[in-house]
Amino acid sequence: MTDHLVTIRTYWNIVEACRDKSLLDEASIKSILENEYSVMMTPHLADPSGIKLKVKSSDVQISLEILAPNVD
Numbered sequence: 001m002t003d004h005l006v007t008i009r010t011y012w013n014i015v016e017a018c019r020d021k022s023l024l025d026e027a028s029i030k031s032i033l034e035n036e037y038s039v040m041m042t043p044h045l046a047d048p049s050g051i052k053l054k055v056k057s058s059d060v061q062i063s064l065e066i067l068a069p070n071v072d
């Protein structure tokens with residue numbers, strides 16, 4: 001069975017999204033930000049669903065634990 005990508009957080013602020021992605025990177029957890037460029041370049045036209053932080057399904061639990069102290 002292969003891992004699929006799961007959205008674990010949604011942001012409307014690129015700084016917060018990049019901060020959390022960096023925390024996962026430091027823990028050697030691969031992640032992606034979806035819609036980051038559209039939100040940065042054309043915020044008035046951006047997808048109203050925001051910037052999505054995604055990780056492999058097998059990394060969801062540990063990722064949420066790492067990010068738990070950063071819930072605003």
